[in-house]
Amino acid sequence: MGVEIRVEGLTKAFGRQTIWADVSLTLPAGEISVLLGPSGTGKSVFLKTLVGLLKPESGHIWIGDRDLPRLSEHLLYETRKLFGVLFQDGALFGSMNLYDNIAFPLREHTKKSESEVRRIVMEKIDMVGLVGAEGKLPGEISGGMRKRAGLARALVLDPEIILFDEPDSGLDPVRTAYLNQLIVDLNAQIGATFLIVTHDINTARTVPDNIGLLFRRELIMFGPREMLLSSEEPVVRQFLNARRHGPIGMSEEKDVSELEAEAKLGHDPGQLPPIPPQLMPTDGGVRRSQSPPGSWLKAHGVQPPPGSFIDDLGRDWVQEWPRHVASRTPVAGAQPSMGGPGR
Numbered sequence: 331m332g333v334e335i336r337v338e339g340l341t342k343a344f345g346r347q348t349i350w351a352d353v354s355l356t357l358p359a360g361e362i363s364v365l366l367g368p369s370g371t372g373k374s375v376f377l378k379t380l381v382g383l384l385k386p387e388s389g390h391i392w393i394g395d396r397d398l399p400r401l402s403e404h405l406l407y408e409t410r411k412l413f414g415v416l417f418q419d420g421a422l423f424g425s426m427n428l429y430d431n432i433a434f435p436l437r438e439h440t441k442k443s444e445s446e447v448r449r450i451v452m453e454k455i456d457m458v459g460l461v462g463a464e465g466k467l468p469g470e471i472s473g474g475m476r477k478r479a480g481l482a483r484a485l486v487l488d489p490e491i492i493l494f495d496e497p498d499s500g501l502d503p504v505r506t507a508y509l510n511q512l513i514v515d516l517n518a519q520i521g522a523t524f525l526i527v528t529h530d531i532n533t534a535r536t537v538p539d540n541i542g543l544l545f546r547r548e549l550i551m552f553g554p555r556e557m558l559l560s561s562e563e564p565v566v567r568q569f570l571n572a573r574r575h576g577p578i579g580m581s582e583e584k585d586v587s588e589l590e591a592e593a594k595l596g597h598d599p600g601q602l603p604p605i606p607p608q609l610m611p612t613d614g615g616v617r618r619s620q621s622p623p624g625s626w627l628k629a630h631g632v633q634p635p636p637g638s639f640i641d642d643l644g645r646d647w648v649q650e651w652p653r654h655v656a657s658r659t660p661v662a663g664a665q666p667s668m669g670g671p672g673r
């Protein structure tokens with residue numbers, strides 16, 4: 331499961347306002363990628379363009395041999411079925427209970443019998459840890475539960491690609507941590523290609539295989555997590571470490587005088603913080619697309635910042651990895667664990 335998406339030279343504008351230009355990146359099949367960028371840099375517009383809701387001015391979005399912006403209405407409709415999208419607020423219908431919300435795409439887009447719909451809906455409800463809450467209305471449950479219901483609905487057509495638009499927005503740090511674990515567990519289980527737009531730096535540092543950063547109407551960098559977390563590129567470094575010092579200012583970019591004033595103060599960005607170990611599936615298995623810790627750094631002759639890949643229990647995951655992999659059967663059909671529906 332999971333397909334590769336190749337974006338080539340993509341440019342999007344509204345009238346004379348260019349949102350981003352000449353964006354090229356590959357979302358590898360089955361991997362988790364995160365897209366970051368200051369507010370208003372066009373991350374949501376990027377997701378909507380990927381799924382064909384917005385048309386780019388130029389460029390290509392290849393899924394296999396299909397170039398999304400150039401598909402006929404009929405083929406675009408068919409290709410969209412490859413996508414599941416988790417919108418910011420879950421985009422649930424307020425007057426329908428969770429069961430009917432989650433069943434909606436199946437009833438709209440398939441001819442499945444009600445008993446088949448029931449089997450699929452209950453399976454997805456179980457996957458996101460909402461068993462027992464299916465009769466509730468969206469207004470009766472917490473924001474975290476609404477996100478999970480939105481995720482269950484995104485899953486019902488068995489998508490090859492799942493787009494998450496700020497899954498953590500409005501969630502407290504503990505609910506965000508649970509949702510991140512659910513995302514990792516789901517990826518391990520279904521192996522679809524994931525793209526997550528987020529502002530949460532902890533999510534960006536620990537969840538994905540790849541990170542991209544939009545700024546000043548361009549994609550500054552896209553690549554393996556270890557590449558960006560060890561990068562000295564000023565925008566990447568500033569954003570991934572949530573710092574004030576650097577080219578990103580209060581309302582997009584700092585002007586020359588601000589940067590000169592900063593340089594005069596002789597600000598030293600100092601040592602990069604340690605690279606944390608990547609979040610693992612709950613059952614202790616390994617996702618198919620997960621690379622051994624430190625492998626990108628090693629292949630590129632980059633020294634990790636001191637203290638990298640050490641977890642809360644003091645285990646160094648570069649040492650631990652071979653033992654861990656040898657002792658585990660790689661995840662295939664493992665059940666994600668989210669605890670009860672109240673979380």
Ligand SMILES: Nc1ncnc2c1ncn2[C@@H]1O[C@H](COP(=O)(O)OP(=O)(O)OP(=O)(O)O)[C@@H](O)[C@H]1O
Pocket residue numbers: 344349367368369370371372373374375376
């Ligand atoms: N349909 C539209 N018509 C005109 N302009 C739009 C449209 N949709 C988005 N924009 C503009 O595109 C820019 C990028 O918006 P977008 O919501 O993608 O940013 P974002 O990076 O997701 O921001 P945030 O992090 O705050 O959610 C904004 O200036 C927005 O006003």
